[in-house]
Amino acid sequence: MVNSIQISGVQYTYPGSDHPALVLDEMTIQEGQICWLSGLNGAGKTTLCRLLAGLIPHFFRGQLSGGIQVHGQDTTQLALADVSGLVGFIMDDPFDQLTRATYTVRGEIAFGLQNIGLPPDEIHERIEETMGQLGIAALAERLPTSLSGGEQQRVAIASIFARRPNVLVMDEATSQLDPQGCEDIFDLVTRFKEMGKTILMVESKPDNISQVADRLLVLQDGHLIANGPVKDVLGSGVYEQAGLSLPSYPSLARGLQAKAVAVEKLPVTLEEARVMVERLRHASH
């Protein structure tokens, strides 16, 4: 596999602060993986997202040292417009994302595609395809700012997905979506992965993300304290020691262990949880 993201010796401090928000000795992510980035408030998740998206150092100045390579290119040396061709960044609040320069959802999605100089036929094709995938075709002629929070979030996601960047960074991008909307996004993210894209997601819905993620990265006080397969990191105890709440199935195993029930392996998927429960019921009969 090829390295999609390579970070070494990075330290970043926001302007006016005397404490680094991020201190990363080494972080490698291979392409074609879904990575779940977790950590408590202030752990550095959004700072890492901004760094990968080039907003640090191009928008947030501060003090930055170390190297950040995305697909072999040093993003600190590229213009922000070029970084955005490599990395699509979806923020938690669509208010921060929508351009408010267009009058329709169709125009909003077209905006980024026109800016990267795609021909009109391809723009049209990508818009129709993405609106269909995200269930927003019926909103095509609506004013983006007149939509509900969840609908605006879908439009913001569509405008980035349509650009098909190599790396997608999603910072709580499903926060305002209904459960079906979240499932649509996770399906789409999985399809992106199958296309060889790399996805880094900060997610507050551990039950959803734990089902699709390949790797789990845990940040604590700006330091990366875990980077490995989801099951390994959840099973290691590092995640809980960082003060994070487990997804439902591993949490169920921990709850049973607390009641002196022997559980061999921490289940992550529904199937693994089903096997655990069936074994327990079989053993008790």
Added chain:
Amino acid sequence: MPAIELDGIVYTYPSGTRALQGVSLSIEDREAIAIVGQNGAGKTTLVKMANGLLRPTQGMVRLYGQDIRNTSTARIARQIGFVFQNPRTQIFLSSVEDEVAFGPRNIGMSQAQIEQRMSYALELTGLTAHKASHPYDLTPSDRKLVTIASIIAMDQPVLILDEPTGGLDMAAAEAVVRIVEGYRDVGRTVITVTHDMDFVARCFERVVVMNQGRVVADGRTAEVFSQHELLTGTHLEPTAISLLAAECGLPKTLLTVEDMVDYLTT
């Protein structure tokens, strides 16, 4: 007496979108009720009827038995606290302390009352250490908690929370659970609009499911959330534990980790 009665509410936005198509709902005093449904189902529009931010095109809203047709939104706000989905819509002052004191001051509380309510609200939301901070210097999660604190400080009998856990990190989401439980314990009516099914399963005894501007289910949370076809048919999802229960042939009314641990160990 019910805290809020909505009777045959129809609402059409100026754009022509008919968001509510004849909704009737009675919410008892001291009840904890969640309203769920897909994006655009009419949930937020419905709760805005209750606090007078929107007025029905047809139908009647009663607050503690009084028709509020001619009651100003400011007067309704003395009885109903409303926390908006997006903190940007709510926050406008330059310190957490000023933001939280603003509401109590506006409804005429004495300085001593303001201090007492502010202290309670900051403690309940875990923001005491941030009271001198600018709200926009806080993390998005803490900013959301500021909006909740600023409403709790007003001490109204009814609290409406629009997507209170949306976009929060796990610690802040746990804080919201504590806030709802604490507010229920002191005898307040709590209404939430949410997509967070685990939050509902943990904190709310009654749930209303909306779809395309109508109420399609209304009942005890365990009963409603065990109807998986109803939920998926309205673009909602059963909780992970209820899905597991269904896979294992166990009662689908098991909704939370605690429910399942108790079931398997007793």
